[in-house]
Amino acid sequence: MTAHPTPRPSRRERPAKPALTRDGIVETAVALMRAEGLQRVTMRRLAQELDTGPASLYVYVRNTAELHAAVLDDLLGAVDLSPAKASGDWRDRLVRVLDSYTDVLFEHPGLARSALVARPSGERYLNLLEALLSLLSEGGVPDARAAWAVDLLLQFATATAAEHAAGEKDPTDAEGEWAELAAALRGVSEHRHPHIAALGTELLSGPGEARLNWGFHVLINGVLHTPRPEAPGPDTPETS
Incomplete structure (x- = not known):
């Protein structure tokens, strides 16, 4: 007697999958990053996680770069912006916000490297x-100069975190490279170098946090004393 295969349930009988949304896609991408690392957050892997095809995701996210930018934006919710509304020296409070931003990237090494080119919006x-601009405004930095300064400050913070991330990827290699650099610097010729x-x-001196904060203060002081160049054409030149 021939056995008949069990019939598959009709499409109507299957439980409906949740409707795709951009927020849901980003939420799943963040969870995937935490579990498997940012390198695994691709459109194909994310589609598998959501039980759909990659083409369905492109309706909500244009490409992997935009997806990573959205993941970064989601994690920026952990940045402490309260210093912007606190009391005390505006420079110190600005550095506290930037430190918090850098700490978020330190916690996610892969994302720090991606953040160098990601464009969250x-x-x-x-x-x-808004928090950074409000603090620069409080310090009397002209608006046009502040608009360029935030980019410079965030680039420095992001590059520092990305450098840290390179060591996190393979701590053994990073320690070896650091030891080689230290030996090279300490063994140079006094006549040649x-x-x-x-x-x-x-x-080679100084803890990383001290150097990072010193760098922020160097940039802030430079912003205070370095006017933007006048732009030709219709742009309004900066006023000191």
Whole structure:
């Protein structure tokens, strides 16, 4: 007697999949990143997680770069913006916001590298920009100069986190590279490289947080004393 295969349930009998939304896609991408790392957050892998085809995702997200930017924007919700409305020296409060932004990237090494080229445009990124601009305005930085300054400050923070991320990828290699650099700096010829020989120890000194905050203050002080160049054409030149 021939056995008949069990009939598959009709499409009507199957439970309906949740409707795709951009917020749902980004939420799933963030969860996937936390579980498997950013390198696994691709359109194909995300489609598998959502039980759909990659083509369905392109209706909501244009490409992987935009997806990673959306993931970054979601995580920016963890940045502490409260210093923007606190009391105290505006420079110190500005550095506290930038430190918090950098800490978020430190927690997600893959995302730090992606953030160098990602262009987030969501609400959390706009909130970060607004906080930075409000503090620069409080410090008397002209608006046109502040508009360029936020880009410079965020680039420095992002590059620092990305450099840290490179070491997190393979700590053994990073320690080896650092040891080689230290040996090279300390072993230079005083005649050929007199400045390096004199400053070999200083070039490697200082905890990372201290150097990061010093860098922020250097940039802030530079912004205060360096006018933007006048733009030709219809752009309004900066007023000091």
